[in-house]
Amino acid sequence: MVQISEVNENQASQRENRTAAHTHIKGLGLNEHGVAKNIDGGFVGQKDAREACGIIVDLIKSKRMSGKAVLIAGPPATGKTALALAVSQELGPKVPFCPIVGSELYSAEVKKTSALMENFRKAIGLRIKETKEVYEGEVIELTPEEAENPLGGYGKTISHVIVGLRTAKGTKNLRLDPSIYESLQKERVTVGDVIYIESNTGAVKRVGRSDAYATEFDLEAEEYVPLPKGEVHKKKEIVQDVTLHDLDVANARPQGGQDVLSMMGQLLKPKKTEITDKLRSEVNKVVSKYIDQGVAELIPGVLFIDEVNMLDMEIFTYLNKALESSIAPLVILASNRGLTTVKGSDDPDIKAPHGIPPDLVDRLLIVRTLPYNFDETKIIISKRAQLENVLIAVDALTKLAEKGVNTSLRYSLQLLTPASILSTTAGRAEINVQDIEDCELLFLDSTRSTKVLTETKTFL
């Protein structure tokens, strides 16, 4: 019997901590009329941009954004990345968000257009719903049966595993293949867990711990689930979220099959093989077949390309074409530049806004972000301090906010952690003005570092 392992949702297509600076952002913070409250969803101020992003979310939900993309333009640290993240959050849970910077597309191994396509596909989710025949229940017995090793030697092998499953309606004992025993061990199944085993693939999934075993701890990592109702052997709808890129990678190996099952089966065996256009179109074919059959549903997500001025002509033309595709994700570009030359254009003297060629600018909905005033800066810093669990004195907060207005919000936010270390070292619970001043001496902001450079004409 084949053993098929499922997609581990935590592993499939999630980028690590790139957005940790934005953990306080929970959405755009709009009311039901699309109007932004001054402080909501983790955001402070920047109301026009938030409302504009809200309209974009509505356009996507009503499927009227195809062929268009978004540009968020504004000075550094005015919340461009935060807005893009919030848009993906507003689109719904499990909507893929794929953040990259322009320069990531250049590598010696992969063509830049291919790298762009890869990121496009990382931003397109596929929700697969399958009704499968399963055995589900609380494990009441788990006994491996040993046998003499048929190859001789002293060791013993496992010939079967006996699993007893219980539901509200009855119990069943299953005698299973040793390969399933391995999956049971991988999922760390023990007596008292609720699991299901797919009957034709043998895949095992641990649902949680049966709530009959619930303990009285207030906080515990374990998830308790009720005893399943119905028979042990039944049909069950199983939902999995993957991205098209996951499927590409899974099938970049020659043994990749033609149906979703074998496509998914390959998911946990990563191996670097080139993903060709041919392979992608084959995956597309299978995917559209499953969409037609109602088994799968496309979930277009958000591809966020920061520092868009790093893209060149070749990528822009490709981007233009990719936007036309019927399954494109929402592409959000961001830039903090003004007029610059377009990389790779014939005439380097011609400048274009944000380094984007005019024909693409034409397709863009442009959202502008504005610098924050003193009050807004102050609230953002104090929210961030709360999140990072640091206490800050009122006058120190004022000082930091002033600093933020004069230099940049990000600079002030970045001083928060070192300042808290200084205060802790000095044995104080709260950051005071002195800590901020000390930090300022230790770490330069961009204006001051430029000043030092121009004055001394050497190095910092």
Ligand SMILES: Nc1ncnc2c1ncn2[C@@H]1O[C@H](COP(=O)(O)OP(=O)(O)OP(=O)(O)O)[C@@H](O)[C@H]1O
């Ligand atoms: N309106 C806001 N409310 C709350 N936090 C904000 C707001 N704007 C920005 N921030 C926070 O400030 C920090 C800087 O913002 P962000 O990274 O989004 O700026 P950016 O415009 O993308 O800057 P850059 O041009 O340098 O990429 C982040 O931690 C972000 O979460």
Ligand SMILES: [Mg+2]
């Ligand atoms: Mg940014």
